[in-house]
Amino acid sequence: MMNVDLQQERASATIDSEDFAQWWAGGKTNLEQRRSLESQFFNDPQFDDVIPASCLSYKERYEHSVARGTQFLHKLRQWFSEKQGKNNVCDLNTLQEFRFLLSGPLGTGLFQQSFPLRLHFSMFVSTLLNQGTEEQQRKWLSRAWHMDGIIGTYAQTELGHGSYIRGLETRADYDAEHEEFILNTPNLTAYKWWPGGLGQTANMVVVLGQLYVGEKHCGLQSFLVRIRDEQTHEPILGVDVGDIGPKLGANCVNNGYLGFQNVRIPRDQMLMKNAQVTSDGKFIQSGQPLLLYGTMVFVRVITVRDVMFELLQAGTIATRYSAVRRQSPIEPGKPEPQILDHLTQQAKIFPQLARGVSYRLVADWLWQFYQNVMQTLEKKDSALASDSLAELHAVSCCLKAVATQEASEGIDILRKACGGHGYMASANFDSIYGLATAAYTYEGEYTVLLLQTARFLVRQYVDSLKRKILPGSVTYLRDVSRLVWGKDLVENCVRSLEIASLEQIRLAWQCQKEQRKRGLGVEQSNNLAGRQLVAAATAHAHAFLTRTTVRELRRIVSGLKPSVAGILTQLMELFVLDTFLRQAGQVLRWNSINGRQLRQVEQRFEQLLSKLRPNAVALVDGFDFHDRVLGSTLGAYDGRVYERLMAEARRNPLNQETVNSSFYSHLQPMMRGKL
Ligand SMILES: CCCCC/C=C\C/C=C\C/C=C\CCC(=O)SCCNC(=O)CCNC(=O)[C@H](O)C(C)(C)COP(=O)(O)OP(=O)(O)OC[C@H]1O[C@@H](n2cnc3c(N)ncnc32)[C@H](O)[C@@H]1OP(=O)(O)O
Numbered sequence: 110m111m112n113v114d115l116q117q118e119r120a121s122a123t124i125d126s127e128d129f130a131q132w133w134a135g136g137k138t139n140l141e142q143r144r145s146l147e148s149q150f151f152n153d154p155q156f157d158d159v160i161p162a163s164c165l166s167y168k169e170r171y172e173h174s175v176a177r178g179t180q181f182l183h184k185l186r187q188w189f190s191e192k193q194g195k196n197n198v199c200d201l202n203t204l205q206e207f208r209f210l211l212s213g214p215l216g217t218g219l220f221q222q223s224f225p226l227r228l229h230f231s232m233f234v235s236t237l238l239n240q241g242t243e244e245q246q247r248k249w250l251s252r253a254w255h256m257d258g259i260i261g262t263y264a265q266t267e268l269g270h271g272s273y274i275r276g277l278e279t280r281a282d283y284d285a286e287h288e289e290f291i292l293n294t295p296n297l298t299a300y301k302w303w304p305g306g307l308g309q310t311a312n313m314v315v316v317l318g319q320l321y322v323g324e325k326h327c328g329l330q331s332f333l334v335r336i337r338d339e340q341t342h343e344p345i346l347g348v349d350v351g352d353i354g355p356k357l358g359a360n361c362v363n364n365g366y367l368g369f370q371n372v373r374i375p376r377d378q379m380l381m382k383n384a385q386v387t388s389d390g391k392f393i394q395s396g397q398p399l400l401l402y403g404t405m406v407f408v409r410v411i412t413v414r415d416v417m418f419e420l421l422q423a424g425t426i427a428t429r430y431s432a433v434r435r436q437s438p439i440e441p442g443k444p445e446p447q448i449l450d451h452l453t454q455q456a457k458i459f460p461q462l463a464r465g466v467s468y469r470l471v472a473d474w475l476w477q478f479y480q481n482v483m484q485t486l487e488k489k490d491s492a493l494a495s496d497s498l499a500e501l502h503a504v505s506c507c508l509k510a511v512a513t514q515e516a517s518e519g520i521d522i523l524r525k526a527c528g529g530h531g532y533m534a535s536a537n538f539d540s541i542y543g544l545a546t547a548a549y550t551y552e553g554e555y556t557v558l559l560l561q562t563a564r565f566l567v568r569q570y571v572d573s574l575k576r577k578i579l580p581g582s583v584t585y586l587r588d589v590s591r592l593v594w595g596k597d598l599v600e601n602c603v604r605s606l607e608i609a610s611l612e613q614i615r616l617a618w619q620c621q622k623e624q625r626k627r628g629l630g631v632e633q634s635n636n637l638a639g640r641q642l643v644a645a646a647t648a649h650a651h652a653f654l655t656r657t658t659v660r661e662l663r664r665i666v667s668g669l670k671p672s673v674a675g676i677l678t679q680l681m682e683l684f685v686l687d688t689f690l691r692q693a694g695q696v697l698r699w700n701s702i703n704g705r706q707l708r709q710v711e712q713r714f715e716q717l718l719s720k721l722r723p724n725a726v727a728l729v730d731g732f733d734f735h736d737r738v739l740g741s742t743l744g745a746y747d748g749r750v751y752e753r754l755m756a757e758a759r760r761n762p763l764n765q766e767t768v769n770s771s772f773y774s775h776l777q778p779m780m781r782g783k784l
């Protein structure tokens with residue numbers, strides 16, 4: 110039976126959640142296909158949970174995720190190859206499509222704490238694609254794509270170094286006589302540490318190590334290394350491998366450690382698309398060295414989409430729960446309202462929904478931009494390629510940083526918006542938050558990535574002073590006009606964020622110059638200007654996110670059904686106004702905005718909350734998360750929150766006996782003074 114409040118919400122909404130769901134899924138056919146695929150898995154008893162996953166031990170969780178992961182991949186592959194037909198070869202688009210099935214809603218529905226085989230596709234196969242020569246791809250790609258004797262992962266980070274990649278210590282020495290590389294872990298800090306699936310799952314890795322040819326250091330290169338025997342799965346001689354242990358979240362990923370002692374691999378297992386070692390030991394850098402970092406760029410790009418889903422999962426749970434939960438009369442003597450009627454509750458939840466929708470528009474744009482840059486790189490126009498790569502790196506770094514930070518923060522706001530019940534593991538905010546906050550760190554830590562973007566921004570700012578043509582993402586730096594507060598509030602807000610970004614970049618540049626004038630070198634000056642540089646990259650991200658959201662929505666809006674267009678326009682506006690208000694410190698520092706104008710934004714913000722209120726439940730229904738994807742007692746479609754909380758408590762293994770054995774062994778002796 111459906112909760113009556115949710116029934117009422119759905120009946121009185123002015124948008125049709127089905128229309129929204131079709132747009133969200135990219136069309137009716139896509140939506141139907143996704144639903145049919147999900148039902149094949151979610152209705153299959155072999156994918157049911159007997160015991161709540163949160164009640165399993167760490168080891169049991171791993172074993173369960175491998176058992177389920179292999180069944181999942183087997184079934185998904187069959188479905189995917191039928192769908193792809195003859196096109197079932199591994200290229201970038203196919204990989205992204207398949208990876209999305211693993212890490213999007215479907216994969217999340219089956220693995221709330223992720224699973225160890227994900228890295229094989231997102232990082233191992235993508236590295237073979239990006240960094241392998243055609244010959245290497247012929248040899249390895251198809252096998253890897255079909256997991257034919259190969260389960261891979263990406264081993265870059267070490268115990269001692271993660272952010273500063275050049276500091277990695279793993280060594281690969283070329284032995285010309287045997288045409289082999291010899292891999293070594295010279296000390297404890299050189300142990301690989303963190304790679305997902307490395308502990309007990311993977312049998313091959315892409316390893317990043319310092320290449321030495323004789324005495325000559327040839328920089329970091331990537332190598333394809335077998336670490337476990339294909340048949341027995343025992344570690345190869347000289348390989349020391351294991352799992353690093355429980356973490357804050359993502360506890361089914363099987364993150365591992367790895368050390369090498371004189372492990373030999375053939376010469377053709379260095380990935381040689383951009384750099385080669387010839388059989389007689391000549392090192393040739395034939396492509397742009399930075400392409401070695403290509404896998405990281407790829408994952409940063411797709412992470413924006415991943416955290417968008419996590420934020421909206423949490424948003425759906427909090428919205429439905431807030432429509433079911435009744436507490437605290439607004440007027441004395443009146444019935445307790447749905448907590449969603451408290452304006453402050455709307456102000457916690459709706460901006461997160463708006464942010465998620467904005468990330469969706471920006472993630473689509475970013476993926477397109479990534480593909481365009483990849484095509485440019487293939488054209489071998491080195492100047493153009495290097496400019497495009499620099500812009501892609503700068504944009505992807507700041508978007509990944511800010512999106513993961515805001516999504517994690519948003520998920521925690523949504524968790525708190527569910528009061529005490531939000532803290533239950535069965536509400537599932539812990540898993541969702543665990544994944545989102547991991548993304549804040551992995552694939553480039555937040556501050557480290559913002560500093561990368563800031564370098565680019567300062568350079569573009571200096572170019573703007575020289576009246577040079579600027580890349581698309583920063584053309585606004587050429588516009589030095591002051592803010593003119595007009596009728597269009599969205600434009601006022603976006604423009605003031607752009608001005609704040611421009612001025613903050615200018616300030617960061619001035620700080621660097623001041624330090625240089627004091628006689629400090631470039632690196633020290635950068636270090637001392639660090640806070641300003643991070644503020645500049647953050648301000649740029651906010652300006653870019655708002656401008657891109659507005660532009661992308663305007664580009665597509667005419668093709669949408671009026672009710673979908675209407676709610677998306679409200680959400681876009683709410684996102685822009687919310688960003689402006691949250692960044693008010695920066696905005697007011699760099700723009701002349703008076704109290705009346707600020708109040709205008711606040712009033713419109715509050716008005717938008719009221720406008721969205723009647724459609725909130727229909728909107729989150731439109732994201733079309735299956736109950737299994739939400740995995741939450743608070744967020745299920747039927748709204749039977751209290752029944753589910755109680756049922757889940759009763760399933761808890763502790764409640765399977767009325768008296769636990771610890772009573773006889775400890776509590777009773779204590780009470781009888783017999784300890
Ligand atoms: C358990 C997970 C949860 C479950 C989810 C499961 C699956 C999800 C899928 C995958 C994710 C899972 C796991 C994540 C895997 C990882 O984390 S892999 C390890 C990732 N590591 C990093 O990201 C390290 C971050 N550090 C760096 O990228 C670089 O070291 C640096 C900070 C960018 C600096 O590099 P450095 O070599 O020192 O260079 P320098 O600062 O000197 O810069 C040189 C110039 O190169 C430019 N540049 C740097 N990187 C790139 C790049 N990628 N592309 C293009 N250009 C780049 C840089 O800006 C400099 O340019 P200038 O012109 O000189 O300014």
Ligand SMILES: Cc1cc2nc3c(=O)[nH]c(=O)nc-3n(C[C@H](O)[C@H](O)[C@H](O)COP(=O)(O)OP(=O)(O)OC[C@H]3O[C@@H](n4cnc5c(N)ncnc54)[C@H](O)[C@@H]3O)c2cc1C
Pocket residue numbers: 228263264265266267269270271272273302303304305359364547550551552553554555556557560
């Ligand atoms: C869940 C998870 C999964 C992961 N999966 C993988 C994987 O599959 N493969 C893999 O190779 N790695 C993986 N990693 C490792 C991950 O990429 C690194 O942890 C990440 O890049 C951060 O590096 P670090 O741990 O060295 O942090 P540190 O760099 O030590 O960061 C600590 C602090 O130092 C600051 N700091 C560091 N450098 C600078 C600087 N230049 N300027 C200013 N401040 C700085 C940071 O801002 C931060 O506050 C994973 C990590 C996690 C958490």
